[in-house]
Amino acid sequence: MNLKISKQSGIYTLTSEQLLPISLDEAWAFFTVPGNLDRITPAEMKFSITNNPGLHTYQGQIITYTIGILPFVKSNWITEITHFVPKKFFVDEQRFGPYSMWHHEHHFTETEDGNVVMTDIVNFKMPFGIIGDILAGKVVKNRVVFIFESRHKILKQLFI
Template sequence: MKINIKKQSGIYTLTSEQILSISLEKAWEFFTVPTNLDKITPKEMDFKITNNPPEKTYLGQIITYKIGILPFLKSNWITEITHFESPLKNETRKGFFVDEQRFGPYAMWHHEHHFEETTNGDVKMTDIVNFKLPFGILGDLLAGFYVKNKVKFIFESRFKILEKLFNQSK
């Protein structure tokens, strides 16, 4: 498991890498179905998509959620797909999409999802999440440690869930 989180200029950056023992086509098909986010988000987050997105992700798509940010405290969250490049339509066999927060609990949220076919036919999946807390230095002092660890927990949990879904035969 490769998960790294750092902070620079008030912005946290989490990077997560995982090799999935599936084809690029299968990975892209799974991760571009918005409702599959429910399957890979830890239950503790009490995550729920609140609009009814189409079956496939597309450029400009808006997805709305409710997410538990603290015990007994839920937040509305709205993201937009701002970039979308299918790895199935180019020679490099690399692709990505980006979701950005439009409204929600963060001052900034920019999440890149990268997919690349490896030489042995597996998929290297890389997530890069840049986020900033609201309320500047005060928000950082009051909640920085907690939120940083919560985001890290989400991706550690996601890693384990994806291992079970796609890498059981390893």
């Protein structure tokens, strides 16, 4: 697992990389089923898709959720798939939700031995500017890291 997070100009950037012992076709088929997001999100997040986004991801798709952003605090969240290049990458961006900005790139690269490196790049910004950052930035940053650390473990159980 390779995970790092940094902050510059009020924007957090998390980069997560994981090698999966599955083919590019298998990875793409799994990660472009919206319902599988629930399978790879830690239960502590109380994550639930609230609309019917369909069976496969596509550009322009809107997905609505509820998610526990902090202990005892749930939020509605709406994302749109803004970019979609089959078997290469897709991007989801927040349209409404707990962040001032959320931009999540999902990249898939086939290795020489037929496995897949999955790279997530998430850029997010806290609401309410510096005040939001001071009040909740560290907690939210740690929560996002927790989600991706948990995702690594869940994917390892699913595919290794």
